[in-house]
Amino acid sequence: MFRRLLLVWLLLAGFASAHQIAEISMSVALDGDQVTAIADADAAYMLPEFRGDEDQEAKDLAWLREQGPEGWQKIARECETYWRDCLHLKADGQELPWTLHVPELEKETPGFMEKGDPEELPMLAVQIEARMPVGTTKLGVSWKEPFGVNLIVTTGKGDAAQTRPLFNEEQVVAERPATHAEMKPSETHLRDWIRLGFTHILPEGVDHILFVLGLFLLVPKWKPLLQQTIAFTIAHSLSLAAAALGWVHVSSTVVEILVAASIAWVGIENFWAKELGKGRLILVGIFGIVHGLGFAGWLVGKLPTGQPEKLPSALLGFNLGVELGQIALLAMAFAAFAWWGEKRFIWVKRIGSALVGLAGLILIIQRTTGASIVPFR
Structure with missing residues (x-):
């Protein structure tokens, strides 16, 4: 019940704020030493010129299609910069290096060119990967976003899945299972x-x-x-x-x-x-x-x-x-x-x-x- 109320409050807070988006959702999976995080990100918000402007209107899928290869490459570059500024992963308290790529923007013809309503939001899946060092058991996910956008983190699978909103400068810790x-x-x-x-x-x-x-x-x-x-x-x-x-x-x-x-x-x-x-x-x-x-x-x-x-x-x-x-x-x-x-x-x-x-x-x-x-x- 508390979780539902919290998510409703976040949604209302998003409408009350002047930011283009209120939150970003991300799922985090731990498979052995492999860490895979997939986030649903608004492509326009990845560009710095569309952040922090109170009068900026939300972009749509039609806008994303119009950007073309050069625009998509710019989005991919700015996406990497944004996530490295905002997201930090730690293994048992030690900074964990990670790699990022946006699979849809790596294709010669992205799927969103043919699929989806032009009026939909220009959402892209951002994939982040890392490897836990030998002997470490706890993965920390911390978030610091300059315009107050919250990160909704889901860890675990099935009945064991847990969802938690991360406010600015907060952290969630996921435990790595000892065995499969x-x-x-x-x-x-x-x-x-x-x-x-x-x-x-x-x-x-x-x-x-x-x-x-x-x-x-x-x-x-x-x-x-x-x-x-x-x-x-x-x-x-x-x-x-x-x-x-x-x-x-x-x-x-x-x-x-x-x-x-x-x-x-x-x-x-x-x-x-x-x-x-x-x-x-x-x-x-x-x-x-x-x-x-x-x-x-x-x-x-x-x-x-x-x-x-x-x-x-x-x-x-x-x-x-x-x-x-x-x-x-x-x-x-x-x-x-x-x-x-x-x-x-x-x-x-x-x-x-x-x-x-x-x-x-x-x-x-x-x-x-x-x-x-x-x-x-």
Whole structure:
């Protein structure tokens, strides 16, 4: 009852105020270490010239359609600035970096060009993503808006969903579940951990796929590739176990940047490296340690840390699944390119390595600055 009265009061306050909008709605989902927030934002209000003017009339969908590609790009840029000024995410009290993109404005022909009544409000879905550091459990969402617009935050799903309005300079805290209901450690068998490790490579592990393809492009032969993937798996098994046991604590942001750097390095090194040497093998092992720490942030909520007797089985199964996923990925790469012949494959190597290196560099920029260049996960 109180919540309904509060929301009614907010609506009335919006009509009494001179601002173009009174509130913005946002849903926040926590899935393991992944944070995904989706906000419904008025496209016109994202532009600074339409804020704080008491005589400014609300824009409609027809206005948004008239803006064209240049106007849409401006809205996307100003949208990023607005949200970075107003929204702050914290993991156990520590500032959490995030990325933002507006999916509809990234399309060549946005859906709102054909769908919706021209008189409707020009609403856009703004997607914000972040990753919780290893070992953190509480996500804080704080809001500070210069013109008094309130943020209506919904956390949780189904019956557990909670909605709360955030006034200026207020914060709401969401608790990250220790495990997923469908993946309770006490109910998980070895085959489940193998499946989980496999799917974390194929199809979900974009970072890992890029790295393994970089290895394939240097020397497309099974023996050296298996040497590298085994060294990689052993290394990330050790770092994953250390993180799961709480022996190692590394900032997830630093780990994500290092993972991106490993992808960029493998792609770039392929241009001068001629064959697999001991130096490359050692480097792959070091990168395996880094990737293992990256895995830990996602897996820590699923590992049975409260049941130490089940930890070896979980780690064994997950790492076995990862290795099988790597082998499956290599098999697909061989099926696609290995029969091309040495002379023709050199172009596959050059172009593929350039793309892998470029993807790594883009990831470094995104994870260092928080910019959204390409919607990698």
